Amino acid sequence: MQSLYDDPELYDLVAPADAAMERFYVEAAGGPGRRVLELACGSGRFTVPLAASGALVIGGDLSQPMLARARAAAAERGVSAEFVTLDMRDFVLGRRFDAIVIAANSDPISQVMRTDWYWSTAEHNDFRHTPLELRQIFPQELPLLLEAGGLRLLERFGDFDRGPLTAASHRQVCVCAAMV
Numbered sequence: 001m002q003s004l005y006d007d008p009e010l011y012d013l014v015a016p017a018d019a020a021m022e023r024f025y026v027e028a029a030g031g032p033g034r035r036v037l038e039l040a041c042g043s044g045r046f047t048v049p050l051a052a053s054g055a056l057v058i059g060g061d062l063s064q065p066m067l068a069r070a071r072a073a074a075a076e077r078g079v080s081a082e083f084v085t086l087d088m089r090d091f092v093l094g095r096r097f098d099a100i101v102i103a104a105n106s107d108p109i110s111q112v113m114r115t116d117w118y119w120s121t122a123e124h125n126d127f128r129h130t131p132l133e134l135r136q137i138f139p140q141e142l143p144l145l146l147e148a149g150g151l152r153l154l155e156r157f158g159d160f161d162r163g164p165l166t167a168a169s170h171r172q173v174c175v176c177a178a179m180v
C-alpha cells in the first residue's frame with residue numbers, strides 16, 4: 001500500500017504553506033548565514049522559506065519522493081538548499097549546525113495514530129487511498145524526551161503565534177538549546 005509520503009503532491013494538499021509556521025521556524029533558525037539542519041523536511045514546506053531567508057539549510061528525510069519534491073520546490077523558488085536521505089533516528093553527517101528544526105508531526109515510532117485518507121475529485125470517487133501514521137507525544141512526556149535527548153527546553157507554545165500551551169491547544173511547539 002502506498003504511503004502519503006509516496007505522493008508528495010497529495011501531501012502538499014494536506015499540509016499547505018502556513019505563514020505563521022514559516023515565520024516561527026525562520027525566526028527560530030536565527031537569520032541569514034546560520035547553518036540549519038531540518039530533519040524530516042518532507043517536501044520542503046519549511047526548508048524552502050528557511051533557505052529564502054538566507055539560512056544555509058540542509059534538509060534530510062527518509063522518503064525519496066518527498067526529497068525530490070523538495071528539490072523541485074527549491075529550484076522553482078530559486079533558492080539554494082542541500083537535501084540528503086537520512087533516518088533521523090540514527091545518522092551521522094559529520095557537520096555542526098547552529099539550529100536544528102523538526103517541524104510539524106515528524107516522528108513515527110509508537111503511540112501511533114493511524115488515519116486513512118481517501119481522495120476524490122468531482123469525476124473520480126476515492127481515486128486514491130493513503131494511510132498515514134503519526135506518533136503522538138503527550139505534553140507530560142515531551143520535556144522528558146527532550147531532556148533525554150540532551151536538549152534544554154527554553155520555550156513552549158500552543159501554536160506558532162507563540163500563544164500559551166493550554167488544555168485547549170492543538171499543537172505543542174518547543175524551542176530548545178543543546179545542553180552543555
Ligand SMILES: C[S@@+](CC[C@H](N)C(=O)[O-])C[C@H]1O[C@@H](n2cnc3c(N)ncnc32)[C@H](O)[C@@H]1O
Pocket residue numbers: 005015039040041042043044045046060061062063066086087088089102103104105106107108
Ligand atoms: C508529516 S511529514 C512532515 C514534513 C515536513 N516537516 C512538513 O511539516 O511539511 C513527516 C515527514 O517525516 C519523514 N520521516 C518519517 N520518519 C522519518 C525518519 N525516521 N527519518 C527521517 N524522516 C522521516 C517522512 O518521510 C515525511 O516526509
